[in-house]
Amino acid sequence: MKNNLINNSNKIFRIDDLEKMKLSNLKRDGDYIVLDDISKEGILESNIYEVNKFYEMVGAWCALTNDTNGSSFIELEISVCVNGEFSKYFTYGKWRLYGDNLYYNQDDKDVYMDCDEILTKDDLKADAFKFRVKMTKYTKLFLIVITYESQKYDKTVDEELFKKDIEKKYDVPKLNQNMVPVIGGEMCSATTTAMLLKYKGVDFSKFDCEFEHRYVASLVADRGHNSPTYGNWTYNTVVMGAYGFNGYTFRVENFKEFIYLLDNVGPVGISIRGDTGVYKTGGHLMVAIGYKIKDGKAYVLCNDPNINERFGEGLFVYYEFELDYFSNFFRGMCYVIE
Numbered sequence: 477m478k479n480n481l482i483n484n485s486n487k488i489f490r491i492d493d494l495e496k497m498k499l500s501n502l503k504r505d506g507d508y509i510v511l512d513d514i515s516k517e518g519i520l521e522s523n524i525y526e527v528n529k530f531y532e533m534v535g536a537w538c539a540l541t542n543d544t545n546g547s548s549f550i551e552l553e554i555s556v557c558v559n560g561e562f563s564k565y566f567t568y569g570k571w572r573l574y575g576d577n578l579y580y581n582q583d584d585k586d587v588y589m590d591c592d593e594i595l596t597k598d599d600l601k602a603d604a605f606k607f608r609v610k611m612t613k614y615t616k617l618f619l620i621v622i623t624y625e626s627q628k629y630d631k632t633v634d635e636e637l638f639k640k641d642i643e644k645k646y647d648v649p650k651l652n653q654n655m656v657p658v659i660g661g662e663m664c665s666a667t668t669t670a671m672l673l674k675y676k677g678v679d680f681s682k683f684d685c686e687f688e689h690r691y692v693a694s695l696v697a698d699r700g701h702n703s704p705t706y707g708n709w710t711y712n713t714v715v716m717g718a719y720g721f722n723g724y725t726f727r728v729e730n731f732k733e734f735i736y737l738l739d740n741v742g743p744v745g746i747s748i749r750g751d752t753g754v755y756k757t758g759g760h761l762m763v764a765i766g767y768k769i770k771d772g773k774a775y776v777l778c779n780d781p782n783i784n785e786r787f788g789e790g791l792f793v794y795y796e797f798e799l800d801y802f803s804n805f806f807r808g809m810c811y812v813i814e
Contacts, residue, residue, distance in 0.1 A: 484528045484627065485727040485808075489620040497522050508540075508616035520609040520617070524557075528626035529601040533594040534809075536621045536710050536724040538717025541572040543614035548572055550611045554622070557604035558586040558596055565608065566594050568710055569700065572615075573718035577711060578700030591701050592709045619717065621724035629808030630730040633799065637735070638772050645766035645777055646743045649674040650793035651689045653781040659693060665707040666693035667781035668745040668761040669715060672813045675743060678719055689781075707761070709747075713811055722814035729808065731799075737810065738767060745811030746778075753801040754780075754787050761811070765794075774799040 495504045501518035502509055511518045533556060541548045549572045553565035566589040569579030582589040586597050596602055605624075611617060651674075653667040654660045670680070670689035680688035695715045698708035709725050716723020726744075728734045737744050743765045749758060766777040775796040783795050 483727075483729050483733060485530075485624055485729055487525060487527070487622045488724075489522075489622075491618050494520065494617065494620065502611070505616075508618050509611075510616050511611065511613045517610060517612050520611070522607045522620075524604055524606045525622075526604045527624065529603050530624040530626045531596045531599075531601050533602070533605065533622065533624040534592055534709055534725050535568060535594075535607065536623070536713045536717075537609065537617065538619035538714065538722055538724065539611070540616040540618075540720065541614070541718055542574065546572070546574070548612050548614035549575070550609060550615050550617065552607060552609055552620070554594055554605060554607045556587055556594060556596075556602040558600050558602045561586070562604075562606070563587040568592075570610075571711070571714060573695065573715065576699060578698065578704075580700045591698070591705070592711070619722055619724065621726065623725045623727045623809070625727060625808075627729060629728070629806065631803040633731045633774070633803065637731075638769055638774060641768075641770050643766070643768035643770075644738060645768070646675065648672070648743050648763055648765045648779050650779055651781055652784055652793050653689065654784055656687045656690050656693075659690070659706070663689065663693045663706045664781050665709070665712050665745075665761040666696050668763050668811060669696055669712045671763045671779055671781070672723075672743060672745060672811065673716060673719060673721075676719075676721060676813060707759075709809070709811070712745075713813075716811075716813050722812075724812055726810045726812045727808050728810060731803065734764075734806075734810075735767065737812065738764065741812060741814060743779075744813075747807045747809040748805040749807055750805035751801070752780075752797065752805050754783065754795065757782075757805075768796070776802045 498521040501515035539550045549570040551570045553567045555565045563584045571577045667689040670692035680691045684691035693706045696712045697704035713723045762780040
């Protein structure tokens with residue numbers, strides 16, 4: 477991220493940080509951590525990181541794993557500390573691009589893992605974490621991001637924002653999930669990922685000339701949950717990494733930070749829940765492609781894969797959400813692609 481956005485809800489470990497960790501059978505090779513020349517598997521072990529108290533954590537990584545013989549994999553494991561005691565390591569499974577990727581819910585004394593989230597039990601909070609990464613030949617690791625919720629998204633908006641008219645808008649391809657047969661209703665996250673990757677110039681049409689986002693859904697699929705699920709936050713962002721981009725989950729704590737992302741990074745995927753003013757949702761993903769302020773009113777400009785003409789004549793994906801609605805349904809969790 478240009479001029480790293482620093483807050484209390486994310487830890488970003490880039491190649492210079494990873495190189496300083498404990499590397500067993502691993503080495504740095506240019507911009508990547510890779511296996512040494514003689515071993516079959518290596519392990520990276522982090523330090524212990526003390527952070528603000530949190531009750532939910534999500535991990536993500538960026539690594540190239542697309543070898544021709546299909547033997548490479550990467551596995552991220554995270555342990556969190558509650559009341560001075562570290563949990564077991566929770567795994568995101570052995571993952572590779574084009575692989576049959578899966579893992580299952582996991583449980584420990586004070587902590588459990590539900591799909592992509594590591595959560596504390598009984599209103600307890602964790603205050604530290606550590607992680608390790610297992611990887612094989614042909615795997616090239618270049619980023620680890622740990623995101624945690626230490627405070628709720630602050631809906632307060634700086635009134636300075638409203639003093640002059642402005643518009644910032646990225647030209648992101650429009651994809652509608654509902655057009656895809658059978659799985660369309662389940663793939664808002666995969667469609668969001670597809671729009672972000674297409675914005676970066678990736679073309680999937682040779683794999684699926686009718687619905688490129690259907691092919692992306694097959695890449696992000698988590699086959700250990702609901703056989704499969706396409707909304708796993710981690711598995712969506714690691715696909716971005718497998719195409720060579722810095723892609724990761726990132727939690728903003730307020731609207732100012734969100735605008736910083738749009739200004740300095742580009743379009744971002746956003747997780748929402750609630751009343752959008754167009755429909756209500758218990759959980760959904762879309763792409764924020766910009767914002768505008770006109771006559772003292774603010775709007776967040778979005779490519780919403782759920783929106784089509786059933787909500788109004790001429791509507792297709794693009795929609796301008798008034799800030800009052802946006803502040804109520806935005807959860808603070810983003811998909812970032814650099």
